[in-house]
Each structure stands twice: as C-alpha cells, then as structure tokens.
Amino acid sequence: MSGMLAIYYREILILRKKFFRQIASMAVSPLLYLVAFGLGMGRDVRVGGHAYLEFLIPGLVAMSSMVQAFAIASEINIARFYWHIFEEFQAAPIRNIAYVTGEVLAGITRALFSTLIILVIGFFSGVTLAYNFQFWLAVLLNSFVFASLAVGLAMLVKSHSDQALLSNFFITPMAFLGGTFFPVDKMPDWARTILHFLPLTHASSAIRAAAFNEPADPFSYLLLAGLGVALFVLAFQCVNRARE
Amino acid sequence: MIRIENLTKKYNRTEALKGVSLHVPAGELFAYLGPNGSGKTTTIKILTGLAVPTSGEAWLHGYHIGRQSIEAKRQCGLVPQNINLDNELTVYENLDLHGKLFQMPKRERAAKIAELLEYVDAADRKDSPAKHLSGGLRRRIMIARALMHSPKILFLDEPTAGLDPAIRRRIWSLVKKIQQGGATIFLTTHYIEEAEFLADRVAFLDEGKIVALDMPQNLMDRLGAWALDRIENGAMQTRYFRDRDEANRSIGGQDDSFSVRRVNLEDVFISFTGKKVQP
Numbered sequence: 052m053s054g055m056l057a058i059y060y061r062e063i064l065i066l067r068k069k070f071f072r073q074i075a076s077m078a079v080s081p082l083l084y085l086v087a088f089g090l091g092m093g094r095d096v097r098v099g100g101h102a103y104l105e106f107l108i109p110g111l112v113a114m115s116s117m118v119q120a121f122a123i124a125s126e127i128n129i130a131r132f133y134w135h136i137f138e139e140f141q142a143a144p145i146r147n148i149a150y151v152t153g154e155v156l157a158g159i160t161r162a163l164f165s166t167l168i169i170l171v172i173g174f175f176s177g178v179t180l181a182y183n184f185q186f187w188l189a190v191l192l193n194s195f196v197f198a199s200l201a202v203g204l205a206m207l208v209k210s211h212s213d214q215a216l217l218s219n220f221f222i223t224p225m226a227f228l229g230g231t232f233f234p235v236d237k238m239p240d241w242a243r244t245i246l247h248f249l250p251l252t253h254a255s256s257a258i259r260a261a262a263f264n265e266p267a268d269p270f271s272y273l274l275l276a277g278l279g280v281a282l283f284v285l286a287f288q289c290v291n292r293a294r295e
Numbered sequence: 296m297i298r299i300e301n302l303t304k305k306y307n308r309t310e311a312l313k314g315v316s317l318h319v320p321a322g323e324l325f326a327y328l329g330p331n332g333s334g335k336t337t338t339i340k341i342l343t344g345l346a347v348p349t350s351g352e353a354w355l356h357g358y359h360i361g362r363q364s365i366e367a368k369r370q371c372g373l374v375p376q377n378i379n380l381d382n383e384l385t386v387y388e389n390l391d392l393h394g395k396l397f398q399m400p401k402r403e404r405a406a407k408i409a410e411l412l413e414y415v416d417a418a419d420r421k422d423s424p425a426k427h428l429s430g431g432l433r434r435r436i437m438i439a440r441a442l443m444h445s446p447k448i449l450f451l452d453e454p455t456a457g458l459d460p461a462i463r464r465r466i467w468s469l470v471k472k473i474q475q476g477g478a479t480i481f482l483t484t485h486y487i488e489e490a491e492f493l494a495d496r497v498a499f500l501d502e503g504k505i506v507a508l509d510m511p512q513n514l515m516d517r518l519g520a521w522a523l524d525r526i527e528n529g530a531m532q533t534r535y536f537r538d539r540d541e542a543n544r545s546i547g548g549q550d551d552s553f554s555v556r557r558v559n560l561e562d563v564f565i566s567f568t569g570k571k572v573q574p
Binding site: 053054056057060061064065068069130134135136138139140141142143144145146294295 | 377383
C-alpha cells in the first residue's frame with residue numbers, strides 16, 4: 052500500500068509542478084475539436100435527436116480521458132529511458148503490483164482532470180448534460196482500461212520513439228473511430244462490426260448514454276471492466292519481465 | 296553479509312557472468328574491478344533486484360535475493376552508474392520519495408534528510424531542482440538518497456565516473472566515512488587508484504569471471520614491490536622486482552627509455568589478464 056502511494060505521490064508531484072502546462076495541454080485538443088467540429092458545424096446540426104455539440108461533448112470526454120490515461124506511458128518512459136528513475140523503483144522494496152497500481156491510479160487521475168476540463172469547456176459553450184454516477188463510472192472504467200494498457204506497453208517498448216509509434220497506430224485511430232465525432236451506428240455493417248471491438252466505442256456509447264440520461268448497455272460497462280482487469284494483469288506481468 | 300554462489304547471467308548469446316562466487320563480510324569495503332563489459336554492473340544489478348540471474352544464488356545480510364527479494368532490498372542502498380535523480384523534483388523531494396518507497400514515517404524522513412544533507416555537505420541545496428546541480432553534487436545527493444533508509448550494504452557502481460580529481464577525492468572521503476559508520480560497501484570502479492585507496496579487498500573481474508581476489512597489498516606482493524617499465528622494440532615491457540636496487544641493476548648501461556616505479560593494482564590486473572583496466 053505504502054509503495055503504491057509512493058509511486059502515485061511521485062506522479063502527482065510532477066503533475067502539480069507542471070500543473071498549468073498540463074492543463075493547457077489537456078485543454079488544447081478538445082478545444083480545437085470543439086471549435087472545428089462543434090461550433091464549425093453550427094447549432095442546427097442534430098445527431099440522434101441531440102444538438103451536435105451535445106453529442107460531441109461526451110465523445111470528447113471519452114477521447115480525452117483515453118488520451119490522458121494513456122499519456123502515463125510517456126511519463127513512465129521518460130523516467131525509464133532518460134532519467135533512469137525506474138531503477139530506483141525496481142531497487143525499492145515494493146511489490147510490482149504496488150508499482151502498477153500507483154501508475155494506473157496516476158493515469159486515472161490525469162484522465163479525470165481532463166474530463167473536468169472538457170466539462171468546463173462544455174459549460175461555457177452552453178452545454179449541460181447529466182453527470183451522474185453512470186457517467187463517472189464509464190469515465191473511470193475507460194481511464195482504467197487505457198492507463199493499464201499504457202503501463203503494460205511502457206514496459207514492453209525499448210525506446211521512447213517506439214512509444215510514439217504505438218500511439219500513432221492505436222490511440223490516434225481509436226480517437227477518431229471510436230464513436231467520438233460520429234455515431235458508429237451510421238457506419239456500414241462491416242465497419243460497425245470492426246469498430247465494436249474498440250474499447251473506446253463502448254466507452255463513448257456508455258458515457259454518451261449516461262450524459263443523455265438514457266439507458267446504457269450494461270455490456271459496455273462489463274466489457275470495459277473485464278478488459279481493464281485483463282490489461283492490469285498484463286501490465287503486472289510486463290513489469291515482472293522488465294527486469295533484465 | 297554478501298554471499299554469492301556461482302552466479303551466471305546470459306543476455307541472448309552473450310555470457311555476462313560466468314559463475315561468480317564470493318563472500319563479503321560485514322563492514323568491509325570491497326572493490327570490484329574490471330574493464331567496461333567485464334560484468335561489474337551486471338553483478339550489482341542482480342544483487343539489487345534490477346536483473347534476474349540465469350543461474351546461481353545470492354544472499355544479502357542472510358536474505359535470498361530471489362525468494363526474499365523484498366527483505367533483501369531493504370538491506371541495501373544503490374548508487375547506480377547513471378545519474379538517476381528525478382530532474383523534475385527538488386533535492387528534498389528526491390530524498391523524500393526514496394524514504395516513502397522504503398516505507399519510512401514522515402517525521403523520520405524529515406529528520407534523516409536534514410542529517411544526510413549535512414553529511415554530504417549539501418544542506419543549502421535542499422530546495423534546488425535536481426536538474427540544476429553539478430555532476431559532483433548530484434553524485435553526493437545520490438549517495439545521500441541511498442543512505443536514507445540506513446542500509447546495511449551500500450552498492451556504489453562507478454560512483455566517481457566522469458568527475459574531476461578534486462571531486463573524486465571528496466567522494467572517496469565520504470565513502471570512507473560511510474564505511475566507518477558500519478556499512479558494508481560494494482564498490483565497482485575502473486579507477487585503479489580508487490580501489491587502492493579505499494578497498495579492504497579487491498576482486499578483478501574479466502569477461503565475467505573473477506581472476507583474482509585478495510587484499511590490495513597481497514595482490515601486489517605477488518608481483519614484487521618495484522616495476523621497471525621499458526620500451527623495447529616499440530612496445531612497453533614491464534618487469535617486477537623485490538627491491539629497487541635489483542630493478543636499478545637490471546637497467547644496466549643501456550640508454551633505452553625506462554622508468555622504475557612502485558607496483559600498483561593495474562600491474563596485477565595486467566599480469567592476470569594481459570589487459571589494461573580502461574573504460
């Protein structure tokens with residue numbers, strides 16, 4: 052427990068030191084998307100019975116929480132490859148599960164911050180949605196999935212550039228195709244089948260349903276929880292294997 | 296205190312360690328010498344939990360490094376070869392984080408940080424970001440950090456690499472002081488004079504094997520007390536003698552370039568391996 056808190060403390064300390072930079076960096080992409088897709092398309096465009104801006108905000112929450120949770124991988128890699136701080140953690144009397152939990156919690160914290168930023172941006176854009184328990188649960192599960200994936204992959208990559216490659220191949224396509232900007236149901240059957248394998252599709256759908264006070268598909272929550280646990284176990288195995 | 300039995304380590308097809316065995320008793324300052332790539336850092340990485348041995352066993356203060364890894368890690372402090380302070384954090388925060396990782400209570404951490412910063416003569420830099428420190432000060436802070444949890448064994452992996460001679464000597468004094476405080480010190484270095492000055496015993500490692508292990512003076516006595524270096528046919532030749540007169544007599548009337556000097560540990564290493572201890 053104390054080992055996990057030490058790992059979490061270090062990440063939060065760094066987040067605090069770079070707070071305004073981090074907030075600005077978390078806000079810039081959603082703001083651009085909001086301006087480009089939301090305001091740019093006008094308030095008259097409606098999707099699934101809602102104004103496009105209302106449709107977009109939950110999608111941006113899903114996307115941004117994914118990106119920020121996954122960004123913990125970059126912090127881990129900087130610590131591993133540039134500053135060699137990972138050695139300090141490896142030599143400490145803490146269990147690998149404590150390390151993984153601390154880093155995953157740090158990823159979730161970043162994701163929650165980014166969600167709050169989008170909600171504030173949404174509020175100033177005149178969008179108010181239902182931010183109920185199901186909404187936050189879906190955000191939390193989405194963050195859990197991608198923070199766990201980030202820790203696992205950060206242990207597998209051999210350099211910081213490999214990490215960027217993984218982001219380009221997995222996270223960026225998912226950000227655009229996972230129901231963030233358009234309803235997946237409007238896609239052709241073959242594309243819809245593929246996109247339903249993406250965890251972000253389920254996260255967007257669950258977050259959006261909760262935000263609109265509509266009944267959510269419990270399968271999405273179960274899938275995110277199951278995948279999150281599986282990726283957490285994988286991350287634990289990867290930390291074990293990170294020793295030379 | 297440190298017991299290693301038949302330790303081996305393979306990286307793919309490369310054998311970094313080929314059956315290393317040794318015992319370092321409590322309170323000893325043990326120097327592990329060898330050229331780069333000889334297996335010094337690999338040994339330290341295995342002992343401190345950063346690497347897994349291919350075979351063999353080791354104990355730190357009676358705790359097995361594999362089966363009792365958490366307890367074994369509690370016994371040791373590590374100053375790695377790479378500067379690995381957290382650049383985003385201040386000196387105080389770096390030490391505090393280490394204390395948290397070793398489950399030290401808050402009050403104990405604060406007291407220990409104050410004590411150690413005095414100890415390494417860096418009390419005035421406690422709020423400086425690590426990235427603003429000089430190389431020598433970073434090393435001293437890393438040593439302070441490794442001492443935070445009062446380890447019984449301190450691993451120093453090339454602690455003076457890249458430092459200028461004055462700062463190197465300052466680190467030596469600090470290392471001696473730590474040993475006098477009761478810690479067992481396992482030091483790797485490729486600076487021969489560092490081992491001669493500091494070590495109670497030295498082991499020479501070459502291509503993953505220990506080729507000699509004894510007290511520095513005993514190792515040097517095996518060769519003699521004096522060395523005569525002479526350029527013969529364009530190559531340096533060294534011969535060893537029990538006393539200086541004998542060395543001088545062997546020069547005879549020849550007018551070759553030569554020098555007579557004390558035998559040092561480098562001579563011992565060369566005589567065992569045919570190589571120089573160079574980075």
